[in-house]
Amino acid sequence: MTSLERISATVRFERTDRVPVIAQIGAHSAIFAKKKLIDYVRDGELAAYSQITALEHYGYDAVFAIFDSCVETEAAGSTIEYREDIYPAVIKYILNPDSDVEKHKLPDPHQDGRMPEILKCVRILRQEVGDKTLVVGTVIGPMTVLTQLMGMERALYMAIDDPKRFVKFFDYACQLVRRFGLAQLEAGAHLILTFDPAASQTVIPPQFYREFVLPRHRELFKTFKEGGAIANWVHSAGRIDDIMPYYQETNVDIVNFDYEVDPLSAIANTGHICLDGNIKPLSFIFDTPEIIRQESLKLMGIFKERGGFILSSGCEIPPESKPENIEAMVNAARETL
Amino acid sequence: MQNNPYQSLIDALIDGDRDKAYQSASELLKSGIPKERIVVEGIHKAMEMLDGKCTAEQFNLLELMLTGRAVSTVIDLLYKGDQSGVASRETIVLAALEGDIHDLGKSIVKTVLMGKGYRTVDCGKDVTIEKIVETAKKEGAKAICISGLISSVMPQIKRLKPSLEEAGCGDIAVLAGGAALKQATAEVLNVDYVGITAFDAGKYIDTLLGYSHDQS
Numbered sequence: 197m198t199s200l201e202r203i204s205a206t207v208r209f210e211r212t213d214r215v216p217v218i219a220q221i222g223a224h225s226a227i228f229a230k231k232k233l234i235d236y237v238r239d240g241e242l243a244a245y246s247q248i249t250a251l252e253h254y255g256y257d258a259v260f261a262i263f264d265s266c267v268e269t270e271a272a273g274s275t276i277e278y279r280e281d282i283y284p285a286v287i288k289y290i291l292n293p294d295s296d297v298e299k300h301k302l303p304d305p306h307q308d309g310r311m312p313e314i315l316k317c318v319r320i321l322r323q324e325v326g327d328k329t330l331v332v333g334t335v336i337g338p339m340t341v342l343t344q345l346m347g348m349e350r351a352l353y354m355a356i357d358d359p360k361r362f363v364k365f366f367d368y369a370c371q372l373v374r375r376f377g378l379a380q381l382e383a384g385a386h387l388i389l390t391f392d393p394a395a396s397q398t399v400i401p402p403q404f405y406r407e408f409v410l411p412r413h414r415e416l417f418k419t420f421k422e423g424g425a426i427a428n429w430v431h432s433a434g435r436i437d438d439i440m441p442y443y444q445e446t447n448v449d450i451v452n453f454d455y456e457v458d459p460l461s462a463i464a465n466t467g468h469i470c471l472d473g474n475i476k477p478l479s480f481i482f483d484t485p486e487i488i489r490q491e492s493l494k495l496m497g498i499f500k501e502r503g504g505f506i507l508s509s510g511c512e513i514p515p516e517s518k519p520e521n522i523e524a525m526v527n528a529a530r531e532t533l
Numbered sequence: 534m535q536n537n538p539y540q541s542l543i544d545a546l547i548d549g550d551r552d553k554a555y556q557s558a559s560e561l562l563k564s565g566i567p568k569e570r571i572v573v574e575g576i577h578k579a580m581e582m583l584d585g586k587c588t589a590e591q592f593n594l595l596e597l598m599l600t601g602r603a604v605s606t607v608i609d610l611l612y613k614g615d616q617s618g619v620a621s622r623e624t625i626v627l628a629a630l631e632g633d634i635h636d637l638g639k640s641i642v643k644t645v646l647m648g649k650g651y652r653t654v655d656c657g658k659d660v661t662i663e664k665i666v667e668t669a670k671k672e673g674a675k676a677i678c679i680s681g682l683i684s685s686v687m688p689q690i691k692r693l694k695p696s697l698e699e700a701g702c703g704d705i706a707v708l709a710g711g712a713a714l715k716q717a718t719a720e721v722l723n724v725d726y727v728g729i730t731a732f733d734a735g736k737y738i739d740t741l742l743g744y745s746h747d748q749s
C-alpha cells in the first residue's frame with residue numbers, strides 16, 4: 197500500500213497493511229535539513245525541501261505545508277515579528293472591536309503576505325510525492341484566526357458583550373480561511389488540516405463551541421470537500437473531551453486528540469470518526485526512543501479492534517525534538533506490518 | 534447568609550458581570566463601608582469560592598477571564614487602578630519568558646494571586662531572565678511565577694534559579710506552569726514547584742508563606 201492508500205483506507209475504517217503514522221512536523225524538518233526556522237517560515241520552496249528531506253529520512257505517511265499561526269492574520273494586515281529560532285508572533289493586530297469588519301479586505305491567497313509561499317510549498321510537495329504520500333495543506337481554524345486578527349481577550353470579551361457583532365467578525369475569519377484552504381486544494385493538497393487550538397475547551401466552553409463554532413466548522417468542511425479534499429481533518433490542541441461529541445455533527449473525517457485526552461474518552465466521544473494522536477509532544481525532546489516505542493505500542497493496542505487510527509503526536513512535534521525519538525514512533529508502526 | 538451585604542457583589546464577581554459588580558461596589562462605598570472591607574469580604578471571598586469550584590478538569594477560562602475583568606473594574610473604582618491599597622500580602626513577580634507571547638494563563642494566575650491579597654508585579658510576556666531577576670530583587674519578591682506555553686523556553690527557565698543565586702536572592706521561590714512547562718517535572722526545570730492550574734500557584738504560595746488556604 198502507498199501512504200495515501202493507507203491513510204484513505206484508515207479513514208474509511210478498512211484494513212491496512214500496517215497502522216499509518218504521521219509525525220506532525222513543521223519547523224523540525226528545517227532544523228533536520230540544517231536550515232533556519234526564520235527561513236523555513238518565509239520560503240515555500242525551502243519549506244517543501246525541508247519537508248521532503250525529513251520524509252525521506254523518517255518514512256512516515258504525510259507531508260505538511262505549514263509555517264506558523266500568523267500566516268492568515270499577516271495576509272489580512274497584522275504586523276508580525278520574525279525571530280531566528282522561534283515561530284513569529286503578532287505585534288500589532290489589524291482589527292479591533294470598533295473596526296468596520298464588513299468592509300475589511302479579504303486577503304488574496306495568491307498575493308498577500310506569505311500565503312503565496314504556502315501555495316508554492318503545496319505545489320512542490322505534490323509534484324515531489326504525487327499520489328504516494330498524503331500532502332496536507334493547513335489552515336488556522338476560524339476561531340483561532342479571529343483571535344489572531346484582534347487578540348484573544350478582545351475576541352472572547354466581544355463574544356460575551358456583543359454576540360451579534362462577534363458573529364460578523366467571526367464570519368470574516370471564516371471567509372478568509374475558506375479562501376485560503378480552497379487555494380491550497382487547487383494547488384494540489386489532498387486535504388486540509390484545520391488547526392483551531394482556540395476552539396478547544398482549554399479556551400472556550402463546550403456550549404460556546406456548539407453555538408458559534410460548530411455550524412462554521414461544518415460549513416467549512418463541506419466547502420473543502422466540494423473543493424476536492426479527500427477528507428477533512430480537525431485539530432484543536434489541548435482538552436476537547438466535551439467538544440468531541442459535536443464533531444460528529446460537523447461531518448469531519450479525522451479528529452486529532454492531544455496528550456491530555458484519554459484515548460478511551462476519544463473513542464467514546466467520536467463514534468465512527470478516524471482519530472489521530474496522542475503522544476506527548478515534549479516526550480520527543482525529553483524521553484528516550486524506548487519510551488516513545490512503548491507509548492506507540494500501547495496506543496496501537498488500544499485501537500487494534502476499533503481501527504480508524506493514525507499513530508501520531510498529540511500536537512506539533514517541537515522543532516528541537518530528538519530525531520531518534522521520531523524514528524522510534526515510525527518504527528513502532530512498522531512493527532505492526 | 535441572606536443578609537450578607539456583600540452577597541450581591543460576590544455573586545456579580547463570580548458571574549463575571551462587571552456592570553453589576555461596579556454597581557454593587559458603588560453602593561457599598563456609598564453606605565460608608567471602608568474599601569478594605571469591600572476587598573476582603575467581597576473580592577477575596579469571591580476568589581475563594583471560585584477556587585473551590587475550579588479543578589483541573591472543571592475549568593472554564595472564559596468564566597475566570599470575566600471574573601478577572603470584573604475584579605479589575607471594582608479595584609479601579611476603589612483605588613483608581615492603584616493595586617497597593619488592595620494588597621496586604623507579599624510581592625509575587627510574574628512573567629512569560631523570551632519568545633513566548635502567550636499570556637492568558639499568566640493573567641489568570643495574577644487574578645488568583647491578587648484575589649488572595651498578594652501584591653503582584655507583572656513583567657509581561659517575552660521577558661529575559663535578567664529582567665526578571667532584576668525586577669524580583671528590586672520589588673522584594675518572595676516568589677516568581679513563570680508561565681511557559683512553548684517548549685523553547687525550557688532552557689531559559691533552568692537558568693532562573695542559578696541567576697537568582699548569583700544576584701544574591703536565591704531564597705526567592707520559583708514556580709512554573711502553563712501548557713509546556715506543566716509537562717515537565719520540577720527537577721528537569723530546576724524550579725521549586727510545577728503546578729497544573731492557577732489555583733495550584735496560589736495554594737503553593739499560601740503554604741510557603743504560612744497562610745492557610747482553607748479558611749473559607
Ligand code: B12
Nearest residue numbers: 264265433434511634635636638680683684710711728731
Ligand atoms: C491561545 C493560544 C495562542 C494565542 C496566544 C494569545 C495570548 N495572548 O496568550 C496565539 C494564537 C497568539 C498563539 C500563538 C502561538 N502558539 Co499557541 N496556543 C494557544 C492555546 C490555544 C491556548 C493557550 C491558552 O491561553 N490557554 C488558556 C490558559 C488559561 O491556559 P494556560 O496558559 O495553560 O494557563 C493555565 C494553567 O497552565 C496555569 N498556569 C499558567 N501559568 C502558570 C504559571 C504557574 C507558576 C502555575 C503554577 C500555573 C500556571 O494557570 C492557567 C489557569 O489554570 C494553546 C493550545 C491549548 N489548547 O493549550 C496553544 C499552544 C500553547 N501554542 C502553541 C504554539 C506552538 C504556538 C505558536 C508557536 C504557533 C506557531 N506555530 O506559530 C505561537 C507562539 C508564538 C510565540 N512566539 O509565542 C503550542 C505550544 C507547543 C509547544 N509545546 O511548544 C500549543 C500547545 C498549541 C500547539 N500544540 O500547537 N497561541
